[in-house]
Amino acid sequence: MVRLLSVAGSDSGGGAGIQADLKVFAALGVHGMTALTALTAQHTQGVEAVHEVPPWFVRAQIRAVVGDIGVDAVKVGMLAAAGIVEVVADELAELDRPVVIDPVMVATSGARLLAEDAVDALRERLLPLATLATPNLAEARVLAGDLSLDAEAAAAAVHSLGPGSVVVTGGDEDGVDWFHDASGLRPIEGPLHASGATHGSGCAHSAALAVYLAQGYAPFDAAVAARALAARAVACGLEDLGGGPGPVNVGAAVVAR
Numbered sequence: 519m520v521r522l523l524s525v526a527g528s529d530s531g532g533g534a535g536i537q538a539d540l541k542v543f544a545a546l547g548v549h550g551m552t553a554l555t556a557l558t559a560q561h562t563q564g565v566e567a568v569h570e571v572p573p574w575f576v577r578a579q580i581r582a583v584v585g586d587i588g589v590d591a592v593k594v595g596m597l598a599a600a601g602i603v604e605v606v607a608d609e610l611a612e613l614d615r616p617v618v619i620d621p622v623m624v625a626t627s628g629a630r631l632l633a634e635d636a637v638d639a640l641r642e643r644l645l646p647l648a649t650l651a652t653p654n655l656a657e658a659r660v661l662a663g664d665l666s667l668d669a670e671a672a673a674a675a676v677h678s679l680g681p682g683s684v685v686v687t688g689g690d691e692d693g694v695d696w697f698h699d700a701s702g703l704r705p706i707e708g709p710l711h712a713s714g715a716t717h718g719s720g721c722a723h724s725a726a727l728a729v730y731l732a733q734g735y736a737p738f739d740a741a742v743a744a745r746a747l748a749a750r751a752v753a754c755g756l757e758d759l760g761g762g763p764g765p766v767n768v769g770a771a772v773v774a775r
């Protein structure tokens with residue numbers, strides 16, 4: 519049994535965060551485990567409140583599962599605070615496993631999911647530990663420190679910060695994901711679905727990437743497969759749920775393969 523660990527926040531609305539990750543893990547037939555970093559009181563229209571988990575307890579959750587069950591790959595999502603970034607970096611540095619870092623910063627609704635003073639720690643401590651990093655264009659620009667970059671330039675700039683490879687996702691732009699590794703830049707193209715159900719697309723994408731890396735896919739092949747799964751999850755998304763962008767539907771996406 520392939521064992522996945524998600525280090526991420528809880529979305530009470532069940533669309534993003536840990537809830538999306540566990541749905542992906544179950545749908546792809548792997549064993550999912552979690553280290554919660556924060557609880558959000560959240561729905562499709564926004565984030566009402568955030569309750570951070572103390573860094574020592576994030577560390578305790580990671581150590582608990584690594585020590586007994588073992589981990590084949592890790593997906594990192596919302597980290598909330600600099601102290602949490604530091605302990606996650608400490609623990610991942612000890613773990614010789616593929617790591618996907620989704621540098622979650624701001625929810626689609628505009629709520630901050632990472633404190634502004636935690637961006638430097640994310641860039642300097644965590645990104646160099648990533649097998650693959652999956653910023654969207656806005657996150658890639660912040661990490662690169664240049665808000666005027668286009669997706670191709672942003673992918674190159676984030677790659678130079680130390681991850682093995684980078685995918686700048688294009689869901690909010692044109693649907694083209696830009697992959698950059700040591701051999702350069704490649705587009706990952708596919709349909710852009712006109713769906714009102716995109717909540718959790720980025721979480722589902724990075725969780726699927728971690729599964730495919732654990733199963734031995736090369737990073738580019740994993741990124742192609744994860745883009746296809748995330749796109750189908752958007753196409754099958756639950757548009758009628760809630761008053762905002764509805765949750766992606768990962769289970770239906772896997773059945774539709």
Ligand SMILES: Nc1ncnc2c1ncn2[C@@H]1O[C@H](COP(=O)(O)OP(=O)(O)OP(=O)(O)O)[C@@H](O)[C@H]1O
Binds near residue numbers: 695716723745
């Ligand atoms: N409307 C869409 N049609 C097809 N694919 C999509 C669509 N929206 C997003 N995707 C795909 O989903 C994956 C996640 O990308 P996206 O840019 O949505 O991440 P994100 O902005 O981090 O998501 P989130 O809204 O969860 O923060 C990418 O592979 C992207 O191409």
Ligand SMILES: Cc1ncc(CO)c(N)n1
Binds near residue numbers: 534560625631
């Ligand atoms: C908990 C959580 N993680 C990530 C995102 C980004 O989609 C979100 N909205 N909520």
